[in-house]
Amino acid sequence: MTTDTPDFGWPLPVVGEPPARPDPALLDRFATISAATACAILHKLGIRRTWIEGPEPLTAVPHTVGVARTLLLLPQREDIVSGASQEYVERHSALWRVFDDVAPADFLVVQANAARRSGCLGEILVASFRNQGGTGIVVDGRVRDTPRLKVSQVPIWCTGSTPHYASQDELFPWGYHVPVQVGGVLVLPGDIIVADDDGVVVVPARLADTVATQAAEHEEWEAFSRDRIRAGGRLRDYYPLTETTRREFEASRDGLHREP
Template structure:
């Protein structure tokens, strides 16, 4: 018998936290944090998209997408489906039909640790997707089992159902729910400082002077001369 292990759907994020996270760039957090970022091989299929929400976690084996089809009927508005392909990098579990179903359920994005297919249909649906490129070889309904809303690995990062997902053009970040707001607040403050620095550079100041890099270089040269 196939082994299906299914846990309840996770609690969704408060609207205020989602709104705050949607103003945060993953690269801003990457200035000061080095954990939680998925492997950079997981890239966006659509440009100019940023999503934030709670992870619905799915693990399905190689050629099979039976549990994925079932999960599409459980998705809620605001969900982000994160799919562990259990090491498979050949079969595309996500294509045009899955995209239409996920969007109709109100999901705001999908993240697959493997390839997708039907790029044009995904683009036509304007549905944000992150994956490891494209493949013409697709999954079928083999009824092999899988897990839903249990811990998974995606992009070499552990993901639990309900974890916070922030994804944009630079990549995908996974955050613990109880740390997400503080991280977002710090990132927004950093972005504001960065915008002020850019304005000063546009006005004629030198980036090296503002960042302190020029002083470091000159001090090192002076110390070497001795």
């Protein structure tokens, strides 16, 4: 065991610029927007790869929204990091540093390259993340301490569990506040993450306002259609709306939003 700062032979960790924080009111607008709706709206806007494929909920999860805080794990190379005594070396790595200044509503996004032998996060780090106001975590890899993580009150999406710590076998925490590829999707620091039981969707930060606006209307007309179909309406009339039923929808909105 050592507390000395290791000589990695490379300037580690690699640290990008902290992302700009979105207006909290913008995040609030995503509170009722499902991952499926966000994904559909982005598809209409021409953004095709937004669903993080692979990670699944560790346990039942609530609808969760946050700001992407990224962590990059890369393969070990023995002249830089070898795995030996790395559990202590990790405290000088991006894995510890990414937790130093977690802000409320941060959503940790971890690139782990679908590795099966690296437990990227465990109970203690997740507890720290929760205490600082973090909202959720997605890892395209494994976690450890799963019995405790399941009751941690932090929604987690991952590909499974392992008893290994993060750098015990394949990977090493290389950088944070950097672009990452997670489940086939590019995630930039500051992107908006929308997640639920359907999965995790990445909303590009610069499109967030547009997505929130269009998604809110989409959710509204789907609720209208759902009610009409439950009341006996024909599927082909209400899903999607026809010109006639859209006028019916607009009339119902006008009545709902009209001042008393």
